Amino acid sequence: MGRSRKGRDISGWLVVDKPAGLTSTAVVNKVRWALQAKKAGHAGTLDPEATGVLAVALGEATKTVPYITDALKAYRFTVRLGQATNTDDAEGEVIAQSATRPSDTQIKAALGHFIGDIMQVPPKFSAVKIDGQRAYKLARDGEDVELAARPLWVDELVLTDRPDPDHVELEMVCGKGGYVRSIARDLGEALGCYGHVRELRRIWSGPFEAEEGLTFEQIEALAHTPELDAHLRPTAHGLADLPELRATAEGAARLRNGNPGMVMAADVDYGEECWASFDGKPVAVGRYKAGELHPARVFNL
Structure with missing residues (x-):
């Protein structure tokens, strides 16, 4: 049996204004350490000497990384x-x-x-x-x-x-x-x-801007404090380019189990990729078909 990764089950996005001289992986590792997070990843590599926005996904937000990677x-x-x-x-x-x-x-x-x-x-x-x-x-x-x-x-x-x-x-x-x-x-x-x-x-x-990001110095200064947690953006920010559908209570329960779930009627096309929310939180990403979302990714939030 494999060992479980240590750390907090924390989900969301932290926007970093990456300094020159660091790899994107080094930034992710620093963010994971500062937030004591179990899981982290980034959406789009920057060269070591490049600066600017590097969006770091934590926990369940890592499931939305492909949508930020694909964004302009x-x-x-x-x-x-x-x-x-x-x-x-x-x-x-x-x-x-x-x-x-x-x-x-x-x-x-x-x-x-x-x-x-x-x-x-x-x-x-x-x-x-x-x-x-x-x-x-x-x-x-x-x-x-x-x-x-x-x-x-x-x-x-x-x-x-x-x-x-x-x-x-x-x-x-x-x-x-x-x-x-x-x-x-x-x-x-x-x-x-x-x-x-x-x-x-x-x-x-995508939806993340460099001027809104934390500097490396700020991340180090706020490490392991609630103040750093307060800078986390919701997981749903990684889905900004996809249409949002509202799931019914029963639909949300079915989606969380990986099954098609009922969503409220919306102005989306049959087969279009969308995400479903319930109580303000993302439940799943999938394809809309005849009043239901057929999930491809499910969130545990």
């Missing part, structure tokens, strides 16, 4: 023009340089090619798996990493500032799986001048 996210970043690096960011080695510096007009015109449905090749130094191994590990070992292009939805990509000829500041809203480093690399190539990410900040992710 916004990034503010600075691209260094004239240099390509092997990591596509400022942490890597410069592998190519150019004296060409495009005008603002040229940059704005090029950005249009990166909006909508695009195909994007992840950075060689990324967590993408190749034959079971992380690409960054293979790249560090000197292997020639070849990664396949992946589809990405880019909702918005705009030039917000040009502080000097070598740097441009951009904001991007995109869907799941987007690599800002790849945008910087490909933009540089499209402009004929090379480019890499100098600074990167995720300003919001």
